[in-house]
Amino acid sequence: MAMIETAGLRKVFRSVKRRPGITGAIAALFSREYEDKVAVDDVTMAVEGGELVGYLGPNGAGKSTTIKMLTGILVPTGGTIRVAGLVPHRRRLDNAQNIGVVFGQRSQLYWDLPLRESFSLLRSIYDVPRDRYLQNLNHFAEILDLERFMDTPVRQLSLGERMRGDFAAAMMHDPKIVYLDEPTIGLDVVAKEAIREFIAQVNRERGTTVVLTTHDLADVERLARRVILIDEGRIIFDGPLERLRNEYGTHRTLVITFAENYPEVKLEGAHIESREGNVVRLRFDRRRVSAEALIRQAMEQYEISDIAIIEPDIDTIVRRIYREGYQAAGERTTS
Amino acid sequence: MSGEFTRPRFRLAPYVEVAKTAMTLEATYRFDVFSSVASVLVRIYILRTVWVALYTHNAAPANLPLHSILTYSTIAMLMSLVMDIDQTRALHNSLHDGSIVTDFTKPISVPLYFFANGTGEVLFHALLILPALAFALLIVHIDVPSAATLVTFFISFALGYCVGFCINFILNCTAFWTLETSAVQMIVTWITDLAGGELIPLVLFPAALQQVLIFLPFAAMFSTPLLIYIGEITPSHYLEAIGFQVLWLAVLAGISAVIWRRGVRRLVVQGG
Numbered sequence: 282m283a284m285i286e287t288a289g290l291r292k293v294f295r296s297v298k299r300r301p302g303i304t305g306a307i308a309a310l311f312s313r314e315y316e317d318k319v320a321v322d323d324v325t326m327a328v329e330g331g332e333l334v335g336y337l338g339p340n341g342a343g344k345s346t347t348i349k350m351l352t353g354i355l356v357p358t359g360g361t362i363r364v365a366g367l368v369p370h371r372r373r374l375d376n377a378q379n380i381g382v383v384f385g386q387r388s389q390l391y392w393d394l395p396l397r398e399s400f401s402l403l404r405s406i407y408d409v410p411r412d413r414y415l416q417n418l419n420h421f422a423e424i425l426d427l428e429r430f431m432d433t434p435v436r437q438l439s440l441g442e443r444m445r446g447d448f449a450a451a452m453m454h455d456p457k458i459v460y461l462d463e464p465t466i467g468l469d470v471v472a473k474e475a476i477r478e479f480i481a482q483v484n485r486e487r488g489t490t491v492v493l494t495t496h497d498l499a500d501v502e503r504l505a506r507r508v509i510l511i512d513e514g515r516i517i518f519d520g521p522l523e524r525l526r527n528e529y530g531t532h533r534t535l536v537i538t539f540a541e542n543y544p545e546v547k548l549e550g551a552h553i554e555s556r557e558g559n560v561v562r563l564r565f566d567r568r569r570v571s572a573e574a575l576i577r578q579a580m581e582q583y584e585i586s587d588i589a590i591i592e593p594d595i596d597t598i599v600r601r602i603y604r605e606g607y608q609a610a611g612e613r614t615t616s
Numbered sequence: 617m618s619g620e621f622t623r624p625r626f627r628l629a630p631y632v633e634v635a636k637t638a639m640t641l642e643a644t645y646r647f648d649v650f651s652s653v654a655s656v657l658v659r660i661y662i663l664r665t666v667w668v669a670l671y672t673h674n675a676a677p678a679n680l681p682l683h684s685i686l687t688y689s690t691i692a693m694l695m696s697l698v699m700d701i702d703q704t705r706a707l708h709n710s711l712h713d714g715s716i717v718t719d720f721t722k723p724i725s726v727p728l729y730f731f732a733n734g735t736g737e738v739l740f741h742a743l744l745i746l747p748a749l750a751f752a753l754l755i756v757h758i759d760v761p762s763a764a765t766l767v768t769f770f771i772s773f774a775l776g777y778c779v780g781f782c783i784n785f786i787l788n789c790t791a792f793w794t795l796e797t798s799a800v801q802m803i804v805t806w807i808t809d810l811a812g813g814e815l816i817p818l819v820l821f822p823a824a825l826q827q828v829l830i831f832l833p834f835a836a837m838f839s840t841p842l843l844i845y846i847g848e849i850t851p852s853h854y855l856e857a858i859g860f861q862v863l864w865l866a867v868l869a870g871i872s873a874v875i876w877r878r879g880v881r882r883l884v885v886q887g888g
Contacts, residue, residue, distance in 0.1 A: 354720045356884045370884065377723035389718045391637065393644055398637065405633035406722055434644075 282366060283327040284458060284490045285351065289360035291514075292321040292346050320346040322514030324360070330457070333484045333491040335505035335522070337498075339603050343514040344494045348460050351492070352382060365457050378407065381456035381489075383447050385463035388435070395432045396446045400453055407454035414453065421449035425479060441472030448479055458490040459483070465497055477503050498596040512603060522595065529602060530593040535563045535575055540584035548578050559586075630724050631732035638736025652741070653748050656693050657755065663689040663815075664756050677820060684846045685817065687758040691845055692814050692838060694748055695773065698741050699780050699814075699837060702801070703734030704788040711791040716883065727876055734781065761845060768854050772841035775861040780808075780837045782868035789872070792879030813839030819848060833868060836861040 298314040321343040328334050338344045349355040350362060353369030353376045369376040390399045404414045422428050425445040430438055451459055465473045481504055483489050508525060510518040539559045550570030551563040565575060572590050579585060664686055671682045707730045710716040719726050790797050809815050812834035818826055829835055840857050843849040849857050
C-alpha cells in the first residue's frame with residue numbers, strides 16, 4: 282500500500298458573498314448569498330514510502346489545501362484519502378503521530394524559550410522514548426549545527442537558525458512522512474543549502490517520505506526526483522523531473538558572440554530571440570536541429586569569438602506551463 | 617492496522633509538561649510579574665483609604681463593619697492576581713495568526729492543550745498571592761475566619777476560577793469568527809469588576825439591582841467566595857451558594873463545548 286493515497290480528492294469552500302458598500306453590509310445581515318470556491322477539484326495521487334515528491338503549483342492552485350487535508354486539519358468535500366493507512370481527519374491524533382510538518386512562514390517553537398525547552402515539550406507530546414530522543418537530539422544538533430544556539434530564546438535567533446530548529450522539531454518523533462510547506466522561504470543561499478542537505482539526508486538515511494511544497498524550484502531541482510504539478514485544483518503533471526524536462530524543456534538557447542557586428546544573422550533551424558551588439562541569442566528545438574549542427578553552420582558563415590548553450594531550467598519550464606497551460610505548452614513543443 | 621475507531625491511549629504527561637512550560641514562560645516575564653504584584657498592592661492601599669474615609673463620614677451599613685469591608689476588598693484584590701489573567705489568550709493568538717493549524721498537527725487534544733497552558737500561567741500567578749499577602753498585611757489588617765469557612769472559601773474560589781475560565785474561553789473562541797475581540801473583552805472585564813463584586817460588595821448595591829446581579833455568572837466568580845470569607849454568607853447557606861456556582865459552571869462549560877465544536881467545525885470545513 283502506498284504511503285499516501287488520494288482518489289478524486291475535492292475541497293470546496295463556501296463563503297458569504299460580500300456586496301459592496303454599507304447598504305450591502307446591512308442587506309447581508311438579513312439575507313446571505315453564498316459563493317462556492319473550488320480549492321481542490323480532483324486530485325488523485327499515490328506516493329510510496331521513502332519518496333521525495335515536489336508538489337508544485339502557482340498561488341491559489343490548491344497546494345496548501347491538499348496538505349491541510351493530508352494532515353487531517355481539513356475535512357475533504359469529496360473523494361478518498363489515506364495516509365499510512367489512516368483517514369487523516371477521522372484519526373487526527375493517530376495520524377499526527379505519523380507526520381511531521383514544517384510551515385516556512387510559521388514556527389511551532391516557543392518564541393520566548395530556548396530550542397531545548399521546545400524540543401523537550403515535543404518529546405512529551407509525541408511520547409518519544411528518552412533514549413531515542415537523546416539520540417535524535419544529538420544527531421540533529423550535529424548535522425544542523427544547533428548546539429551554538431540551543432539555549433538562546435528563539436526570538437533572538439536568525440531566520441536561518443530558527444528554521445533549522447523547526448526542522449529538528451518536526452523530526453524529533455521519527456515521523457514516517459514530513460510535509461514541508463515553503464521550507465526555504467526568505468532564507469539566504471547558505472541557509473537554504475543547509476536545509477536542503479538536511480532534507481536530502483533525512484530522506485536518504487531514515488527513509489522518511491517527504492512532500493515538499495515550494496516556489497523555489499531550485500529546492501525541487503536539488504531534491505525531488507518526482508514532481509506533481511497542480512493548477513486550479515487539478516493535477517496537470519505527475520512524473521519524474523527528468524520527464525518534465527525532456528517533454529517541455531525541448532528548447533535550448535545558443536548564445537553567440539560574433540567577432541564583428543554582422544547586420545544580418547541567419548541560421549537554419551533557429552530563430553533570434555534577442556540581440557545586443559555582437560551578442561545574439563538564438564532559440565532552437567533540440568529535436569529538430571542539434572547544437573553541433575548549428576554551431577558548425579554558424580562557424581562556416583561568420584567569424585565567432587565565443588559560444589555558449591543555455592539549458593532550460595525547471596523554473597522556466599514550470600513557469601511556461603503555468604502561463605500557457607499544460608496542453609498548450611505541450612502542443613507548442615511537439616508541433 | 618488497528619480498528620478505525622479506536623482512540624489512542626490518553627496520556628496526562630504532555631498536558632503537565634505544557635502547564636510547566638507555561639509556568640516557566642510566565643516566570644521569564646519578570647517585569648510583568650513585579651508590576652502585577654505592585655499594582656495589586658497599590659489598589660489595596662487605595663481601596664483601604666477610600667473605605668476608611670467613607671466609613672468615617674457615614675454610618676456603617678448593617679452587617680458590614682469597616683474591618684469586614686477592608687478584609688473583603690483586600691482578599692478580592694489578591695484573588696484578582698489569578699482571576700484577571702487572560703488565560704486563554706494563547707488560543708485567541710493562535711487563531712489570529714493562524715498557528716492553530718500547527719496545533720492541530722500534534723497528537724494532543726487542542727482544547728486540553730489550551731486549558732493546560734492557561735492553568736500553568738495561573739498557577740504561577742497563584743504563587744504570587746503569598747508574597748503579595750505578606751506585603752498587604754503591612755497595609756491592612758484582615759480577618760481570618762474559621763478553618764471550615766476557609767476551606768469552603770477555597771472550594772468556592774476554585775469554582776469561581778472555573779466560571780471565569782469558561783467566560784474567558786468563550787470570549788477568546790469568538791476569534792474563530794471575528795478576528796478582533798479586545799473591545800468585547802474590555803467591556804466584559806468592566807462588567808466583571810462591578811457586577812462580580814470585585815470592587816464593591818454586591819450587598820451595598822440598591823436592592824433591586826442586587827436581585828439581578830446575584831443571579832449573573834459574574835457574582836459566582838468574586839462575590840460568592842468573598843461573602844463566604846467575610847461571613848456574610850453563613851454556613852447554613854453554603855450549600856445553596858456553592859450549588860449556584862456549580863450550576864453556572866455547568867451552563868458555561870456546556871456553552872464552551874458547543875462554541876468550541878462549532879468553531880472547529882468552521883475551521884476544518886472552511887479552513888479558517
